[in-house]
Amino acid sequence: MKLIGSTTSPYVRKVRVVMAEKKLDYTLVLENVWAPDTGIATINPLGKVPCLIMEGGDTIFDSRVIVEYLDALSPVGKLIPSTGRERAEIKTWEALADGVLDAAILVRLENTFEGRSQYQRSPAWIERQMSKVHVGLHTMSKGLGDKAYYGGIHPGLADIAVGCALGWLAFRFPEIDWRGQYPNLGRLHDKLMQRPSFADTQPVA
Template identity: 70%
Template sequence: MKLIGSTTSHYVRKVRVVMAEKKLDYTFIQENVWAADTTIQQSNPLGKVPCLLMEDGGAMFDSRVIVEYLDTLTPVGKLIPANGRERAEVKCWEALADGVIDAAILVRLEKTLRAGDMQSQDWMDRQMGKVSAGLKAMSSGLGDAPFCSGNHLTLADVSVACALGWLTFRFPEIEWRGEYPNLAKLFDKLSERASFKDTLPQQS
Protein backbone atom coordinates (compact mmCIF):
# COMPACT_ATOMS: atom_id res chain seq x y z
CA MET A 1 0.00 0.00 0.00
CA LYS A 2 0.98 3.61 -0.54
CA LEU A 3 -0.21 6.56 1.51
CA ILE A 4 -0.24 9.99 -0.11
CA GLY A 5 -0.11 12.72 2.47
CA SER A 6 1.60 15.61 4.20
CA THR A 7 3.63 15.68 7.40
CA THR A 8 1.67 18.76 8.50
CA SER A 9 -1.80 17.21 8.24
CA HIS A 10 -3.70 16.04 11.31
CA TYR A 11 -5.80 13.70 9.17
CA VAL A 12 -2.75 12.12 7.56
CA ARG A 13 -1.05 11.70 10.92
CA LYS A 14 -4.10 9.91 12.28
CA VAL A 15 -3.82 7.37 9.45
CA ARG A 16 -0.06 7.00 9.92
CA VAL A 17 -0.44 6.38 13.65
CA VAL A 18 -3.10 3.75 12.99
CA MET A 19 -0.88 2.04 10.42
CA ALA A 20 1.99 2.00 12.92
CA GLU A 21 -0.19 0.62 15.73
CA LYS A 22 -1.54 -2.03 13.35
CA LYS A 23 2.02 -2.82 12.20
CA LEU A 24 1.08 -2.39 8.53
CA ASP A 25 3.74 -1.87 5.87
CA TYR A 26 3.30 0.99 3.42
CA THR A 27 5.17 3.60 1.43
CA PHE A 28 4.62 7.22 2.40
CA ILE A 29 4.43 9.65 -0.52
CA GLN A 30 4.56 13.31 0.46
CA GLU A 31 2.33 15.63 -1.54
CA ASN A 32 1.68 19.37 -1.29
CA VAL A 33 -1.91 19.72 -2.46
CA TRP A 34 -1.50 23.51 -2.64
CA ALA A 35 1.40 23.36 -5.10
CA ALA A 36 0.74 24.27 -8.72
CA ASP A 37 2.17 20.94 -9.89
CA THR A 38 0.25 18.73 -7.45
CA THR A 39 -1.01 15.47 -8.91
CA ILE A 40 -3.32 14.50 -6.04
CA GLN A 41 -6.47 14.66 -8.19
CA GLN A 42 -5.20 11.74 -10.22
CA SER A 43 -5.86 9.64 -7.11
CA ASN A 44 -8.49 11.67 -5.22
CA PRO A 45 -10.82 13.83 -7.32
CA LEU A 46 -11.45 16.00 -4.25
CA GLY A 47 -7.79 17.00 -4.19
CA LYS A 48 -7.27 16.12 -0.53
CA VAL A 49 -4.98 13.98 1.58
CA PRO A 50 -4.75 11.40 2.99
CA CYS A 51 -5.28 9.07 0.07
CA LEU A 52 -4.53 5.37 0.33
CA LEU A 53 -3.47 3.57 -2.84
CA MET A 54 -4.18 -0.15 -2.85
CA GLU A 55 -2.04 -2.89 -4.29
CA ASP A 56 -4.69 -3.49 -6.96
CA GLY A 57 -4.54 0.15 -8.07
CA GLY A 58 -7.68 1.31 -6.28
CA ALA A 59 -7.73 4.44 -4.14
CA MET A 60 -9.41 5.20 -0.83
CA PHE A 61 -9.78 8.66 0.67
CA ASP A 62 -11.05 10.45 3.77
CA SER A 63 -9.18 9.61 6.97
CA ARG A 64 -12.26 8.19 8.71
CA VAL A 65 -12.89 5.76 5.86
CA ILE A 66 -9.22 4.79 5.64
CA VAL A 67 -8.69 4.07 9.35
CA GLU A 68 -11.87 2.02 9.52
CA TYR A 69 -10.64 -0.09 6.62
CA LEU A 70 -7.14 -0.45 8.08
CA ASP A 71 -8.51 -1.71 11.38
CA THR A 72 -10.07 -4.69 9.55
CA LEU A 73 -6.82 -5.79 7.93
CA THR A 74 -5.33 -7.42 11.01
CA PRO A 75 -6.45 -8.20 14.56
CA VAL A 76 -3.23 -6.65 15.87
CA GLY A 77 -3.90 -3.51 17.90
CA LYS A 78 -7.67 -3.46 17.36
CA LEU A 79 -8.71 0.20 17.60
CA ILE A 80 -12.43 0.22 16.75
CA PRO A 81 -14.99 -1.96 18.57
CA ALA A 82 -16.87 -4.31 16.30
CA ASN A 83 -20.37 -2.99 16.97
CA GLY A 84 -22.81 -1.50 19.43
CA ARG A 85 -22.56 1.45 21.76
CA GLU A 86 -18.80 1.06 22.23
CA ARG A 87 -18.19 1.41 18.49
CA ALA A 88 -20.43 4.48 18.25
CA GLU A 89 -18.66 6.06 21.20
CA VAL A 90 -15.23 5.68 19.62
CA LYS A 91 -16.47 7.06 16.30
CA CYS A 92 -18.05 10.05 18.11
CA TRP A 93 -14.70 10.82 19.73
CA GLU A 94 -13.14 10.73 16.27
CA ALA A 95 -15.82 13.04 14.90
CA LEU A 96 -15.28 15.46 17.80
CA ALA A 97 -11.51 15.56 17.33
CA ASP A 98 -11.81 15.98 13.56
CA GLY A 99 -14.44 18.68 14.04
CA VAL A 100 -12.11 20.69 16.25
CA ILE A 101 -9.44 20.55 13.56
CA ASP A 102 -11.95 21.29 10.78
CA ALA A 103 -12.81 24.56 12.56
CA ALA A 104 -9.20 25.45 13.34
CA ILE A 105 -8.16 24.86 9.72
CA LEU A 106 -10.83 27.29 8.54
CA VAL A 107 -9.31 29.94 10.79
CA ARG A 108 -5.82 29.19 9.50
CA LEU A 109 -6.97 29.40 5.89
CA GLU A 110 -8.78 32.67 6.57
CA LYS A 111 -5.58 34.14 8.00
CA THR A 112 -3.20 32.80 5.38
CA LEU A 113 -5.18 32.98 2.15
CA ARG A 114 -7.08 36.25 2.59
CA ALA A 115 -5.65 39.74 2.77
CA GLY A 116 -6.06 41.37 6.16
CA ASP A 117 -8.87 43.69 5.08
CA MET A 118 -10.77 40.74 3.58
CA GLN A 119 -10.67 38.58 6.69
CA SER A 120 -13.81 38.13 8.75
CA GLN A 121 -13.17 38.31 12.47
CA ASP A 122 -16.73 37.21 13.18
CA TRP A 123 -16.16 34.09 11.07
CA MET A 124 -12.87 33.30 12.82
CA ASP A 125 -14.41 33.89 16.25
CA ARG A 126 -17.24 31.51 15.38
CA GLN A 127 -14.77 28.78 14.37
CA MET A 128 -12.56 29.30 17.41
CA GLY A 129 -15.68 28.98 19.54
CA LYS A 130 -16.08 25.49 18.12
CA VAL A 131 -12.46 24.70 18.97
CA SER A 132 -12.95 25.87 22.55
CA ALA A 133 -16.21 23.96 22.95
CA GLY A 134 -14.63 20.85 21.47
CA LEU A 135 -11.67 20.94 23.83
CA LYS A 136 -14.00 21.39 26.79
CA ALA A 137 -16.09 18.43 25.65
CA MET A 138 -12.97 16.27 25.22
CA SER A 139 -11.82 17.09 28.75
CA SER A 140 -15.26 16.47 30.22
CA GLY A 141 -15.63 13.17 28.35
CA LEU A 142 -12.19 11.96 29.43
CA GLY A 143 -12.52 12.89 33.10
CA ASP A 144 -10.09 10.90 35.24
CA ALA A 145 -10.09 7.87 32.94
CA PRO A 146 -6.79 6.59 31.49
CA PHE A 147 -8.24 6.46 27.97
CA CYS A 148 -11.07 8.17 26.12
CA SER A 149 -13.14 5.01 25.67
CA GLY A 150 -12.72 1.81 27.61
CA ASN A 151 -9.53 0.73 29.35
CA HIS A 152 -7.12 0.54 26.42
CA LEU A 153 -5.96 2.50 23.40
CA THR A 154 -8.60 3.03 20.72
CA LEU A 155 -9.10 5.26 17.70
CA ALA A 156 -10.67 7.76 20.09
CA ASP A 157 -7.31 8.34 21.78
CA VAL A 158 -5.44 8.43 18.49
CA SER A 159 -7.84 11.05 17.13
CA VAL A 160 -7.75 13.25 20.22
CA ALA A 161 -3.96 13.12 20.56
CA CYS A 162 -3.44 13.91 16.87
CA ALA A 163 -5.82 16.86 17.18
CA LEU A 164 -4.01 18.20 20.24
CA GLY A 165 -0.68 17.74 18.49
CA TRP A 166 -1.85 19.71 15.49
CA LEU A 167 -3.19 22.54 17.65
CA THR A 168 0.17 22.69 19.43
CA PHE A 169 1.88 22.81 16.03
CA ARG A 170 -0.33 25.42 14.34
CA PHE A 171 -1.95 27.30 17.24
CA PRO A 172 0.60 27.38 20.07
CA GLU A 173 -1.23 30.37 21.53
CA ILE A 174 -4.12 28.11 22.56
CA GLU A 175 -3.23 27.19 26.15
CA TRP A 176 -5.18 23.95 26.33
CA ARG A 177 -2.59 22.28 28.58
CA GLY A 178 -3.14 24.65 31.48
CA GLU A 179 -6.90 24.61 31.13
CA TYR A 180 -7.30 20.87 30.66
CA PRO A 181 -4.55 19.00 32.55
CA ASN A 182 -6.29 15.65 31.98
CA LEU A 183 -5.93 16.12 28.21
CA ALA A 184 -2.29 17.07 28.71
CA LYS A 185 -1.72 13.89 30.73
CA LEU A 186 -3.27 11.72 28.02
CA PHE A 187 -1.37 13.56 25.29
CA ASP A 188 1.98 13.19 27.07
CA LYS A 189 1.37 9.47 27.69
CA LEU A 190 0.52 8.78 24.04
CA SER A 191 3.38 10.96 22.81
CA GLU A 192 5.78 8.37 24.25
CA ARG A 193 4.52 5.72 21.85
CA ALA A 194 6.68 5.11 18.78
CA SER A 195 3.67 5.63 16.50
CA PHE A 196 3.38 9.22 17.72
CA LYS A 197 7.10 9.96 17.98
CA ASP A 198 7.63 8.91 14.37
CA THR A 199 4.78 11.05 12.99
CA LEU A 200 5.30 14.43 14.64
CA PRO A 201 3.76 17.22 12.54
CA GLN A 202 6.48 19.16 10.78
CA GLN A 203 6.95 21.52 7.89
CA SER A 204 8.34 19.60 4.96
Protein backbone atom coordinates in the same frame (compact mmCIF):
# COMPACT_ATOMS: atom_id res chain seq x y z
CA MET B 1 0.15 0.18 0.05
CA LYS B 2 0.97 3.83 -0.58
CA LEU B 3 -0.23 6.68 1.61
CA ILE B 4 -0.42 10.04 -0.14
CA GLY B 5 -0.08 12.92 2.30
CA SER B 6 2.05 15.46 4.10
CA THR B 7 3.96 15.55 7.38
CA THR B 8 1.91 18.52 8.63
CA SER B 9 -1.61 17.16 8.07
CA PRO B 10 -3.21 15.89 11.28
CA TYR B 11 -5.53 13.68 9.26
CA VAL B 12 -2.56 12.04 7.55
CA ARG B 13 -0.91 11.66 10.94
CA LYS B 14 -3.97 9.84 12.27
CA VAL B 15 -3.66 7.30 9.44
CA ARG B 16 0.10 6.94 9.98
CA VAL B 17 -0.42 6.31 13.70
CA VAL B 18 -3.03 3.65 12.93
CA MET B 19 -0.67 2.07 10.40
CA ALA B 20 2.05 1.89 13.04
CA GLU B 21 -0.24 0.55 15.76
CA LYS B 22 -1.56 -2.11 13.36
CA LYS B 23 1.99 -2.95 12.22
CA LEU B 24 1.10 -2.45 8.57
CA ASP B 25 3.71 -1.80 5.89
CA TYR B 26 3.27 1.17 3.57
CA THR B 27 5.15 3.85 1.67
CA LEU B 28 4.51 7.51 2.46
CA VAL B 29 4.39 9.61 -0.72
CA LEU B 30 4.59 13.31 0.08
CA GLU B 31 2.16 15.60 -1.72
CA ASN B 32 1.61 19.35 -1.32
CA VAL B 33 -2.02 19.92 -2.30
CA TRP B 34 -1.42 23.70 -2.38
CA ALA B 35 1.36 23.51 -4.95
CA PRO B 36 0.46 24.76 -8.46
CA ASP B 37 1.59 21.49 -10.01
CA THR B 38 -0.18 19.16 -7.57
CA GLY B 39 -1.75 16.09 -9.10
CA ILE B 40 -3.90 15.23 -6.11
CA ALA B 41 -7.15 15.59 -8.08
CA THR B 42 -6.23 12.55 -10.15
CA ILE B 43 -6.23 10.50 -6.94
CA ASN B 44 -8.88 12.28 -4.89
CA PRO B 45 -11.36 14.48 -6.79
CA LEU B 46 -11.80 16.56 -3.62
CA GLY B 47 -8.13 17.55 -3.76
CA LYS B 48 -7.37 16.48 -0.19
CA VAL B 49 -5.05 14.15 1.69
CA PRO B 50 -4.77 11.50 2.99
CA CYS B 51 -5.37 9.09 0.14
CA LEU B 52 -4.57 5.40 0.37
CA ILE B 53 -3.59 3.50 -2.75
CA MET B 54 -4.23 -0.14 -2.04
CA GLU B 55 -2.63 -3.21 -3.56
CA GLY B 56 -4.13 -3.45 -7.02
CA GLY B 57 -4.27 0.32 -7.47
CA ASP B 58 -7.70 1.11 -6.02
CA THR B 59 -7.82 4.31 -3.97
CA ILE B 60 -9.76 5.31 -0.88
CA PHE B 61 -9.78 8.72 0.75
CA ASP B 62 -10.92 10.54 3.89
CA SER B 63 -9.06 9.62 7.05
CA ARG B 64 -12.14 8.18 8.78
CA VAL B 65 -12.77 5.81 5.89
CA ILE B 66 -9.11 4.83 5.66
CA VAL B 67 -8.61 4.04 9.36
CA GLU B 68 -11.76 1.93 9.45
CA TYR B 69 -10.46 -0.07 6.48
CA LEU B 70 -7.03 -0.45 8.10
CA ASP B 71 -8.45 -1.60 11.42
CA ALA B 72 -10.28 -4.40 9.61
CA LEU B 73 -7.14 -5.56 7.77
CA SER B 74 -5.54 -7.12 10.80
CA PRO B 75 -6.72 -8.39 14.20
CA VAL B 76 -3.55 -6.93 15.76
CA GLY B 77 -4.28 -4.03 18.10
CA LYS B 78 -8.01 -3.63 17.43
CA LEU B 79 -8.80 0.10 17.62
CA ILE B 80 -12.54 0.26 16.84
CA PRO B 81 -15.23 -1.86 18.52
CA SER B 82 -16.99 -4.08 16.01
CA THR B 83 -20.62 -3.17 16.69
CA GLY B 84 -23.06 -1.43 18.94
CA ARG B 85 -23.00 1.59 21.18
CA GLU B 86 -19.30 1.32 22.01
CA ARG B 87 -18.43 1.59 18.33
CA ALA B 88 -20.72 4.60 17.88
CA GLU B 89 -19.15 6.32 20.89
CA ILE B 90 -15.60 5.84 19.62
CA LYS B 91 -16.54 7.06 16.14
CA THR B 92 -18.26 10.09 17.69
CA TRP B 93 -15.09 11.05 19.56
CA GLU B 94 -13.20 10.71 16.29
CA ALA B 95 -15.75 12.95 14.56
CA LEU B 96 -15.42 15.55 17.31
CA ALA B 97 -11.62 15.57 17.13
CA ASP B 98 -11.75 15.91 13.35
CA GLY B 99 -14.36 18.66 13.68
CA VAL B 100 -12.11 20.64 16.01
CA LEU B 101 -9.37 20.33 13.41
CA ASP B 102 -11.73 21.35 10.60
CA ALA B 103 -12.59 24.55 12.46
CA ALA B 104 -8.99 25.35 13.41
CA ILE B 105 -7.79 24.77 9.85
CA LEU B 106 -10.46 27.16 8.55
CA VAL B 107 -9.10 29.78 10.96
CA ARG B 108 -5.56 29.19 9.75
CA LEU B 109 -6.62 29.46 6.11
CA GLU B 110 -8.61 32.62 6.81
CA ASN B 111 -5.50 34.16 8.35
CA THR B 112 -2.86 32.92 5.91
CA PHE B 113 -4.38 32.04 2.51
CA GLU B 114 -2.61 34.17 -0.08
CA GLY B 115 -5.71 34.30 -2.27
CA ARG B 116 -7.45 36.61 0.21
CA SER B 117 -6.44 40.15 1.09
CA GLN B 118 -6.38 41.43 4.65
CA TYR B 119 -9.62 43.29 3.96
CA GLN B 120 -11.38 40.11 2.83
CA ARG B 121 -10.65 38.26 6.07
CA SER B 122 -13.50 38.06 8.54
CA PRO B 123 -12.90 38.39 12.31
CA ALA B 124 -16.48 37.24 12.89
CA TRP B 125 -15.86 34.06 10.89
CA ILE B 126 -12.63 33.42 12.78
CA GLU B 127 -14.39 33.91 16.12
CA ARG B 128 -17.15 31.51 15.09
CA GLN B 129 -14.68 28.78 14.18
CA MET B 130 -12.53 29.32 17.26
CA SER B 131 -15.61 28.92 19.47
CA LYS B 132 -16.00 25.43 17.98
CA VAL B 133 -12.39 24.66 18.86
CA HIS B 134 -12.82 25.75 22.47
CA VAL B 135 -16.16 24.01 22.98
CA GLY B 136 -14.70 20.90 21.38
CA LEU B 137 -11.72 20.90 23.73
CA HIS B 138 -14.02 21.31 26.73
CA THR B 139 -16.16 18.40 25.53
CA MET B 140 -13.14 16.18 24.92
CA SER B 141 -11.84 16.91 28.41
CA LYS B 142 -15.21 16.27 30.03
CA GLY B 143 -15.65 13.01 28.14
CA LEU B 144 -12.21 11.74 29.13
CA GLY B 145 -12.63 12.65 32.79
CA ASP B 146 -10.34 10.67 35.07
CA LYS B 147 -10.05 7.70 32.71
CA ALA B 148 -6.70 6.69 31.26
CA TYR B 149 -8.20 6.48 27.77
CA TYR B 150 -11.58 7.11 26.18
CA GLY B 151 -12.29 3.41 25.83
CA GLY B 152 -10.94 2.44 29.25
CA ILE B 153 -7.51 0.99 29.97
CA HIS B 154 -6.18 0.68 26.40
CA PRO B 155 -5.76 3.39 23.75
CA GLY B 156 -8.04 3.18 20.74
CA LEU B 157 -9.10 5.24 17.76
CA ALA B 158 -10.73 7.93 19.91
CA ASP B 159 -7.45 8.55 21.70
CA ILE B 160 -5.51 8.58 18.45
CA ALA B 161 -7.89 11.11 16.88
CA VAL B 162 -7.89 13.37 19.95
CA GLY B 163 -4.11 13.05 20.30
CA CYS B 164 -3.57 14.09 16.68
CA ALA B 165 -5.89 17.06 17.14
CA LEU B 166 -4.04 18.18 20.28
CA GLY B 167 -0.67 17.74 18.61
CA TRP B 168 -1.69 19.86 15.63
CA LEU B 169 -3.10 22.60 17.86
CA ALA B 170 0.20 22.67 19.75
CA PHE B 171 1.99 22.90 16.40
CA ARG B 172 -0.12 25.59 14.71
CA PHE B 173 -1.89 27.34 17.61
CA PRO B 174 0.56 27.34 20.54
CA GLU B 175 -1.34 30.28 22.03
CA ILE B 176 -4.25 27.97 22.92
CA ASP B 177 -3.42 26.79 26.44
CA TRP B 178 -5.29 23.50 26.36
CA ARG B 179 -2.75 21.93 28.71
CA GLY B 180 -3.36 24.55 31.35
CA GLN B 181 -7.13 24.49 30.98
CA TYR B 182 -7.50 20.73 30.66
CA PRO B 183 -4.74 18.84 32.51
CA ASN B 184 -6.34 15.48 31.70
CA LEU B 185 -5.89 16.15 27.97
CA GLY B 186 -2.26 17.02 28.67
CA ARG B 187 -1.76 13.72 30.48
CA LEU B 188 -3.39 11.83 27.62
CA HIS B 189 -1.16 13.54 25.07
CA ASP B 190 1.96 12.84 27.12
CA LYS B 191 1.10 9.14 27.36
CA LEU B 192 0.46 8.93 23.63
CA MET B 193 3.76 10.65 22.87
CA GLN B 194 5.56 7.82 24.66
CA ARG B 195 4.36 5.49 21.92
CA PRO B 196 6.60 5.26 18.81
CA SER B 197 3.54 5.68 16.58
CA PHE B 198 3.09 9.20 17.93
CA ALA B 199 6.72 10.13 18.57
CA ASP B 200 7.70 9.24 15.00
CA THR B 201 4.87 11.21 13.36
CA GLN B 202 5.05 14.60 15.04
CA PRO B 203 4.10 17.36 12.60
CA VAL B 204 7.04 19.23 11.10
CA ALA B 205 7.06 22.28 8.88
